[in-house]
Amino acid sequence: MAADGAAEAAPAAAPCERGATVWLTGLPSAGKTTLAFALAERLRAEGHKVEVLDGDEIREFLSKGLGFTREDRHTNVTRIGFVAEKLAANGVKVLAPVIAPYADSRAAVRTRHAANGTAFLEIHVATPVELCAERDVKGLYAKQAAGEISGLTGVDDPYEAPADPELRLQTQGRAVAESAAELHAFLTERGLA
Ligand SMILES: Nc1ncnc2c1ncn2[C@@H]1O[C@H](COP(=O)(O)OS(=O)(=O)O)[C@@H](OP(=O)(O)O)[C@H]1O
Numbered sequence: 001m002a003a004d005g006a007a008e009a010a011p012a013a014a015p016c017e018r019g020a021t022v023w024l025t026g027l028p029s030a031g032k033t034t035l036a037f038a039l040a041e042r043l044r045a046e047g048h049k050v051e052v053l054d055g056d057e058i059r060e061f062l063s064k065g066l067g068f069t070r071e072d073r074h075t076n077v078t079r080i081g082f083v084a085e086k087l088a089a090n091g092v093k094v095l096a097p098v099i100a101p102y103a104d105s106r107a108a109v110r111t112r113h114a115a116n117g118t119a120f121l122e123i124h125v126a127t128p129v130e131l132c133a134e135r136d137v138k139g140l141y142a143k144q145a146a147g148e149i150s151g152l153t154g155v156d157d158p159y160e161a162p163a164d165p166e167l168r169l170q171t172q173g174r175a176v177a178e179s180a181a182e183l184h185a186f187l188t189e190r191g192l193a
């Protein structure tokens, strides 16, 4: 209680103590994983608690057995969203470089965060499909073109680009460090870094 009897406001949490989910959505080879790990490194060095929920790793453990049908992708995304919210509610910066191609799956994750009062930032890593196919980090675009696989997001499977993300990041013509800095600056603006 203050000397004049008024209740004192609790001090605002420092950026390091504020949890949030930062979801990086975009096509395969857009740059989601690269940017998530670059941001994670910087945030950790600044004293944040950080967890990267990488799509590939999640599919090896939490979502083992799921494929790439619409239903399986939805299940995968909502599972990741569930875990992310729990961690973020406990002060962790959760970085989720996960394609999440369907708007309704992403909306479900957003709604769950909002219901719990947990910060959720949707970042669209908006690399054009032509450049993603050129990068082709895992050779998936080449395999699709050769008819060895089908159902590749953005090529012969849907990608519903976010209509109103918190941030749309362009990576074409930008160095990784530049895009990572833009993302970090955005978190700073939001009081999260
Ligand atoms: N058919 C098809 N479509 C899209 N992606 C495919 C496919 N098959 C395998 N992969 C690889 O799976 C990686 C993880 O996918 P995600 O869990 O992020 O996808 S999803 O959100 O459930 O749609 C994803 O990782 P990134 O390349 O890092 O995005 C792909 O490399």
Ligand SMILES: Nc1ncnc2c1ncn2[C@@H]1O[C@H](COP(=O)(O)OP(=O)(O)O)[C@@H](O)[C@H]1O
Binding pocket: 026, 027, 028, 029, 030, 031, 032, 033, 034, 035, 097, 135, 137, 170, 171, 172, 174, 175, 176, 177, 179, 180
């Ligand atoms: N500005 C940039 N931001 C992120 N990645 C970039 C950028 N410029 C070039 N790249 C390259 O693009 C590739 C993206 O691969 P990756 O991060 O695995 O994509 P995703 O996780 O979206 O499938 C990496 O080889 C990375 O070095």
